[in-house]
Amino acid sequence: MTKTPTSPKGKFPYTFRSSWALLLLGVNFLVAAIYFGVAKI
Template identity: 70%
Template sequence: MAEIAKNQLKSDSVMKTGKFPYTFRTAWFLLLLGINFLMAAYYFHIIE
């Protein structure tokens, strides 16, 4: 029963703000930043 209340609290917070949780947004930020650095390294011929 406590698990249901915990999940309900999470979905309520997402519904109120309309934004994804910080962990989700941070994961996407780090992934895209890593891809960006990889592309920059390729562009500047640091990697071939």
């Protein structure tokens, strides 16, 4: 088996997965800022 640069079937492309990871990380920091009183909403 040789590895191909294209993503195999059944898996999302890395751009889609990394964009979701960055979005969730940003939400996590936002919740942490609210929790510690840094951000007031």
